[in-house]
Amino acid sequence: MEKINKSVLSTVIKVRNTESYKGNYGRVLIIAGSLPFGGAAILSASAAIHTGAGLVTVATIPEKFTALNVEIPEAMTIDYNKSQELIAAIIQNNVIVLGPGLGTSDSTDKIIQLIIKYCDENTTIIMDASALSVVAENNIDLTSINNLILTPHQGEWQRLSNLSIPEQTKENNLKAINKLAPNATLIVKKHLSEIYYQNKVSQIQAGNAGMATGGMGDTLTGVLAGFIGQFGNSLVTVQTGLFLHSYIADQIYKSNYVVLPSTLISKIPKYMKKFTSNK
Amino acid sequence: MEKINKSVLSTVIKVRNTESYKGNYGRVLIIAGSLPFGGAAILSASAAIHTGAGLVTVATIPEKFTALNVEIPEAMTIDYNKSQELIAAIIQNNVIVLGPGLGTSDSTDKIIQLIIKYCDENTTIIMDASALSVVAENNIDLTSINNLILTPHQGEWQRLSNLSIPEQTKENNLKAINKLAPNATLIVKKHLSEIYYQNKVSQIQAGNAGMATGGMGDTLTGVLAGFIGQFGNSLVTVQTGLFLHSYIADQIYKSNYVVLPSTLISKIPKYMKKFTSNK
Amino acid sequence: MEKINKSVLSTVIKVRNTESYKGNYGRVLIIAGSLPFGGAAILSASAAIHTGAGLVTVATIPEKFTALNVEIPEAMTIDYNKSQELIAAIIQNNVIVLGPGLGTSDSTDKIIQLIIKYCDENTTIIMDASALSVVAENNIDLTSINNLILTPHQGEWQRLSNLSIPEQTKENNLKAINKLAPNATLIVKKHLSEIYYQNKVSQIQAGNAGMATGGMGDTLTGVLAGFIGQFGNSLVTVQTGLFLHSYIADQIYKSNYVVLPSTLISKIPKYMKKFTSNK
């Protein structure tokens, strides 16, 4: 099992080309939030923007537009219950985060179906939280999604894989993800999170118990979307995004009892600069 | 009378277990806020999150969801006037704050009745502000609540106990709380606040007049909820939460004429880390 | 003409009594804001809270409650178009700011009439901006208000006094304010603002052109309300509040081209502490 440490960062985070524009750094669509889970969309989108995503659109319910405008004026907003608008956004964007704070209602199922139907084969889909629960409940077939990243915590992975937590060994996890979605990248979030991709297993050497707080997973989806939008979807990009999220949390944890998502997000641009490769 | 000072902090604030997740740090429900008192819910919930509570849900009126999403995207929101949702939340959470900014309308009485009926014997109820006034006015019987903390200031305690402020001696207060709710912990907020629990009286050696500002009590409820969610409901946990709140205020007061709740809240994670025990 | 400088600060800003509570530091009602001028209420209320006012209620339109809850969760909110609520608030509070961002509609006239009818003789009324324009237009008689402070800039003072700016000499200003409202304190806001009270004229030795920006006058009303709520309405209290506002602005202006109201507000607690008298 490959151990991922700080050296991964400068492999992926590259100096930007001076002759570039925002369209070069990813068009990210974040489908997230519902009445009781309004903040999830904010955290995911804010993380994507702080990571350097070029253009970020949030598909949520209109009741959440004002809070999004305040916290992240850089993001655009659409209503995910307007199917035509959502389909257009699915087609136009090349990284899609699906799940934070969506809840497990019928509309989540409907959105997953639209993604499966309309997303381009080059578009990366990051599925998290409620979206994973709905996939598990409704036995949705994910094999047609070409670029798929799943980010369950151990409990969500249990529902998806039918593996109890003690059964979640490397071998069993590999088998399960290869059955569920053969080309997908699986992140199992836990103490020292693991990444499964085809026949490879890797583990990040970062993270701490101060991250055990609401919103930390939403934040991760945004970081991953920002990385993929800028550096492309590959195993090493996913490893780097996941590692950076935990690495920044470790620095905050040195002087804070709990690592709040909004604190972590605010520090992303400085840590990415610090680890930018000149290659 | 036991004097509580800085040494209490590292007794209670423990290093987090690396193999833990947010569910280990308390499920906190904050029932708070009404049209004129919208900020109380924000301050209480924000304090709970900064203290390290794992999952925080705010039950308030929908008009306040946007402000909550902006200030604390980490928190979930529900409408306390939807009884079924509120009952489900009462059952699912293990620490409940009841009162900040609720007002003294009929709906407050109704919510107290739901808590009495549905809360689990292991769930801690922290009653503050308007909830205490309604208890006093309507002579509500609190003896059936197994884990109860009351946080009146002297005026609210007068209404609850029928003891005028000069009559609020240690002996009278002990008698009154033991009659009102024999297992409850009583905090009387004043200069050098006092804690009454069974036959014990303790007093914190911290606090200052810069705390005499709106919202400081709302903030305390969140700190207490965060402590109980993480360290369990015991006398020493309550003493520590109460002490820390005033201790941080004392540090701010050294260079500020008034101690604003939002300033205090922002400093909680650093002070908790500073006083974390390695035990 | 008395010159007011830094020495005035520690005359007024006193160490708080340890045995005090928020009710000792003023109950401030800020009647402010309308659809196009939503921020004025925020700036005035935020300044009052940062100055140390014990309890602050904002009477505005409900459309502005969310923004107020976000920016100043410490403040309560009521709807100034609900007359019964407004009358109750006029009676309960002992400092009232009237005018920032109200606009010159009929409802402003109606609110002024309610203040004249219901405010207590010990309550201080601070009139600013739109309220002054409506007083001028409708020839409202202010002589029945016992504790009155008017804070016009030179243009507003021209409308109130019928004195053109070149005619606004000390002698003419004294005559005009004594005719308009004999017991009132008049602040004419300009470069080196002047204070007129009975037969006394004083001038503050602070202020700069970086303050020439929207919202600076709204902020002043909150500072004055905070000072009067804590230290009582007297000439020296008004001088101190006015001086402090400009003095903090001067410190900010040393390193900023423009002095934004929100920057000024955030620095009030530290400057007040610095100039607290031990007397």
Add this chain to the structure above:
Amino acid sequence: MEKINKSVLSTVIKVRNTESYKGNYGRVLIIAGSLPFGGAAILSASAAIHTGAGLVTVATIPEKFTALNVEIPEAMTIDYNKSQELIAAIIQNNVIVLGPGLGTSDSTDKIIQLIIKYCDENTTIIMDASALSVVAENNIDLTSINNLILTPHQGEWQRLSNLSIPEQTKENNLKAINKLAPNATLIVKKHLSEIYYQNKVSQIQAGNAGMATGGMGDTLTGVLAGFIGQFGNSLVTVQTGLFLHSYIADQIYKSNYVVLPSTLISKIPKYMKKFTSNK
């Protein structure tokens, strides 16, 4: 081609006259924002205020008023769909930003027609983003606007000029802008942005790839409006505003991987002070 560098800053940014008031520093109207692009209005207005504009009014849709009040309480708000209010604002203001986040609906066309009809010959119009697209689509004649600044990026300029990006040479650009609007100033936003005015071409020697993020162009419109409001519309004022925007971004980019608009805006007052001329 003139190269614009740091020396331009202190040519334009002058010490403010102590005897001045907010009316001396420009009345800026920002017509911006729509349901999906709510943040554009916030960024443009916030930049104008931080640059020192005396009075800023935002014409947008009412759904965005709350977010504006939170982020920039200093700004006034009106509804651009109420024609009478908008016409009054067009007449009263002397710098108008038109375009950020407006979208390309019929209402944008209607607003452009109102500007052409009602704006004073001394009023400067800064056209950006959607407004430029609508001008291109509907072949709107801009020659009647006396003080006009266009701020397209290369793609928008292609739509306006019918010049493909490789065809956008200095000679072709000069010809195209002189045909489109002979007195206009044209900024083509790109790596080392260029300014075209009459027969002059200049290029700023600042800017970086970290600026390739959503909202950076909205921010520029606010900076330009603030500069013109304070220092008048001239080639050197436009050069200075454009240069300062990129120069601050360069300082941020030294320690941040991406330059967020809100970070840039917060630093404007300090950099303007640093480069203030004593002349």
